[in-house]
Amino acid sequence: MPSLRTYPIHRSLLGIMLAVSCGTPYLIGQAPSTPATGAPVTNPTRFVGTVTAASAGVLSIKTDAGTERKVTVPDGIKIQRIAPGEKDLSKAAVIQFSDLATGDRVLVKIAPEPTTDPVTAISIIAIPQADLAQKQQQEQADWQRRGVGGLVKSVDPGTGIVVITSGAGATQKTTTLHISPATILRRYAPDSVSFDKAKTAPIEVIHVGDQLRARGTKNADGTDVAAEEIVSGSFRNISGTIIAVNQGAMTLSLKDLATKQTVTVHVGPDAQMRKLPEMMAKRLANITKPGEGASTAGKAGAAGSPAGGGQGTQQSPQGAQPGATQASGENGRSARAGGGDMQQMLNRAPAIHLADLQKGDAVMLVSTEGTGDVTAITLLAGVEPLLEAPASTQNMLLSNWSMSSGGAESAQ
Template sequence: MPFGDGPVPKQILLVVAIVLSLSARSAFVSHAAEKLAGQQSSAQAPAAARPVGTIKSISGNTIVLTTDAGADVIIQVQDPAKLVRIAPGQKDLKDVTPIQLADLQPGDRILVRGKLADDGKSVAAASVIAIKKADIAEKQSRERKEWQRHGFGGLVSNVDAAGNTINASLPSPDERKTVAIHFSKDTILRRYASDSVKFDDAKPAPLDQIKPGDQLRARGTRSADGAEFTADEIVSGTFRNIAGPISALDASAGTIAVQDLVLKKSCATCLPPWHNASPRV
């Protein structure tokens, strides 16, 4: 029965209040139950895992993967797992090649998606994305040639972040003494690892890590007069220069001992595997 514009009877208001209260409690209980169920499901479900690294060995359907952090992880690859191959540097999965477990070899790089076992030491793989060792070697060979044709190196004189320019002095007396290296937001900036002089170990790094005195290598296009350089990629690092006579050489261990003329003592130095890296300055 419509009430028009008159006051609503108290009995009706009470009924409405009770209904609203029950509805609110029901919604709250439902939400709490869903949340609790979600927490229980999450607690019971195996943890997701995405280890990435280099294949150490393969036996049957078991892969021993050495992760980039240095730990070994056991990967169990069952029949439902999807295995694909991508090219080095590929940024998406639009163009992949399906492969079999037998196509994988030690030295190949893989990214595994799966579930971590209760022991935390093995992963049941749902998918494996692989980059073949041979493809990586071919890409590195192309990059070395590209750096040799379109790269140069020098010592950082100063960094003008506002002007997107790094001034570098060249070591050769036959070349112009200073070159202005121009970079943009698309320029790749990398930094040599603190424990390695291998080009392939260089990691992405922000501009503020480049300091005067750093050794720098740039790849890109140099102006006709040699005064300017537009960089596609810049790799920098801080290295200690040692000058002095060689006092010992161990070719099998890849080390040399140099009598440092500044510190007046012998310093052992590891020889880098240059055949696997682009030469630095």
């Protein structure tokens, strides 16, 4: 599956403290983390993790706390397999040790003795890696099909209504989300748009300006959504020019065009970095100009729509969406209302690394919150034509991209 930076994935729960498939230790009572192999074991009864090796009656498991465990599996203990999302253990199938494989998610109950690894398993509940992959692909497709995202324009905890905006310039779109008691609400960690790090949080933590992603049942034009699941977060959008690049420290110094202050940006291995080709940057700049896209869209609707009988409109890579106006650009490409094609353009831009950046390059990035020292989450280079756009347009462009490629709708 794509990384969890790419799509919010609705995590499976087993109930009765069994979060075998979800990779979220807070769902199983926050069992204490354990030391390395050979050190005293502080976990009293059980832990959750992923199988890294299985041979000769011994499992190697990387726990959700990040430690490596060795587990002896005696003959005759109960090993069960369940489907992702299944909460009823009465539906579990009994399997053999030989059925366990690398990548499987497991909940291991251990004996109180010995107190050092290898510990002895009393029982094991597993979800096969292949079943997880299939489930996550289904979830990914559902987020793409029924998902919406953008910046929070307003939030009313009393009525459960959140309004978000997406797109930029003439393609900007407003969507109203309706939150019910059944809606699953999660909040991104401050330093990541990775869904597996998001935790449950009430609607009161959602603020104006937050980035938000939701999925649910849409009305005909997609402007009204009965939300089933929402994930939101507060991040900083920065546009500026690189002053210096330090590859050894994995940082770059940036002059923030908005504040005129120097910002140190840490670029970790999880940062998503792309560079816009010059023509793509110019096209995006034209799309985001106020009024520019609307004018072009009107001409395209007259000349290229089925009603007009025209032949000049080229369909977008994803096909025409119901109610979406298409606009023919100078390269014969289309710009869908709502910013869909802008997201696809950004996702298709070539990936780069810190070594590809140099002093004087203009960049736009989504980072952790901070003033003089931040960590990059997503970074876009080759943006010189876009820096003439209003700050609000730049922010919208970044938020659409980071929430779609960094948190849905990418993987085209």
